[in-house]
Amino acid sequence: MTTERTYIMIKPDGVQRGLMGDIIKRFEQKGFKMVAMKFMQPSEKLLSEHYADLSKKPFFPGLVKFMATSPVCCMVWEGQGAVATGRQMLGETDPAKSKPGTIRGDFCIHIGRNICHGSDSVESANKEIALWFKPEELVDWTPTEQQWIYE
Ligand code: RTP
Ligand code: MG
Numbered sequence: 001m002t003t004e005r006t007y008i009m010i011k012p013d014g015v016q017r018g019l020m021g022d023i024i025k026r027f028e029q030k031g032f033k034m035v036a037m038k039f040m041q042p043s044e045k046l047l048s049e050h051y052a053d054l055s056k057k058p059f060f061p062g063l064v065k066f067m068a069t070s071p072v073c074c075m076v077w078e079g080q081g082a083v084a085t086g087r088q089m090l091g092e093t094d095p096a097k098s099k100p101g102t103i104r105g106d107f108c109i110h111i112g113r114n115i116c117h118g119s120d121s122v123e124s125a126n127k128e129i130a131l132w133f134k135p136e137e138l139v140d141w142t143p144t145e146q147q148w149i150y151e
Contacts, residue, residue, distance in 0.1 A: 005035060005078045006086040006119045007128035012070035014115035019107055020073050023116055026089060026103060031149040032079040036138050044068045049131060066112065074132045083125050086118040
């Protein structure tokens with residue numbers, strides 16, 4: 001069975017709007033396995049590292065400032081195709097281009113308030129998981145429903 005993992009983070013707008021439960025529920029009901037979760041106030045330093053690839057973009061300073069305005073909910077979800085499927089579940093970066101049924105398509109409107117982050121490749125997922133979590137925070141467990149989710 002695959003152990004592909006993705007880093008999903010509910011952003012300050014998702015937290016402030018009370019959407020944490022709705023977002024967690026979608027990953028849970030899809031069949032992905034939660035490996036780690038924590039609620040924390042991130043520093044601008046940590047967020048700058050997280051979004052380092054975007055550091056040359058004009059929106060970078062505003063993005064980092066916004067992301068530090070409130071706590072975020074950091075999660076690791078595991079399962080077959082977790083990275084690509086996680087991105088599909090989120091929808092497009094711009095909620096206006098996101099289909100109904102996706103998280104961004106259903107819950108938000110503006111690109112700068114798109115409520116949730118998801119890793120864009122297996123490589124960035126591994127980097128992000130290592131940035132946000134200590135190895136001992138990743139929980140090793142077997143959900144009893146696994147045999148009903150995978151053939
Ligand atoms: P994320 O990393 O947050 O999951 O978003 P993403 O992959 O869909 O998009 P990315 O290119 O990584 O951009 C990170 C976040 O920056 C904001 N953004 N604003 N004003 C703009 O043109 C613009 N472009 C991106 C968005 O909040 C995006 O999620
Ligand atoms: Mg991204």
